[in-house]
Amino acid sequence: MKDVRQIKVNGHQVGIRGLDQALEELAPGYTPQREQELADQLLKMVRKHNYIPDSARQVYADALRDMLRKAVGLEPLAGQKKGLHVQVACGGCAGGDQMLQAVYDALTRLGISGEVERVSDTLEIAALGLRGTPALVVNGEVKVVGSIPPGGQIDDWLHQAAEDAV
DSSP states (O other): OTTEEEEEETTEEEEEETHHHHHHHHGGGOOGGGHHHHHHHHHHHHHTTSOOOGGGHHHHHHHHHHHHHHHTTOOOSTTOOSSOEEEEEOSSOHHHHHHHHHHHHHHHHHTOOOEEEEEOOHHHHHHTTOOSSSEEEETTEEEEESSOOOTTHHHHHHHHHHHHTO
8 A cells, every 4th residue: 555654663564554644744843842742643643544552552652753753854762772773775776675685695694683674765765864775874874875885895884883883
């Protein structure tokens, strides 16, 4: 379905219907002072189209607040943890698939575990500050945009980031 966006809620990928439309409506009115109010509105809006159990309401609220923050170009608050977090930004091109495979191959070769995320949503790519794809972001640091790096460059970046994350 076109209006379903995958987000991470409490470490699990979850499809949320109508999230993009709600973000488009609420993001222009964002100010730090209104963040909680807008996050509450966002939760209320997506609950109209999605089942969110009462027992999981807070973790959904945190994940949705982070999506609002991303939509306005801010860092998420929830889930800020040590470890390796790799983002491969791609607009559906073959280069993005190659970059993603190169990352998985490098992690396997190096014996490193980490979270790998494919970012294909235009708003999320822009929120990362990227002006082209494919792109590689490791622990929040942009490593390459617009090309696939040569040889062992990805290995070097991932190895260094894993050492820094310890």
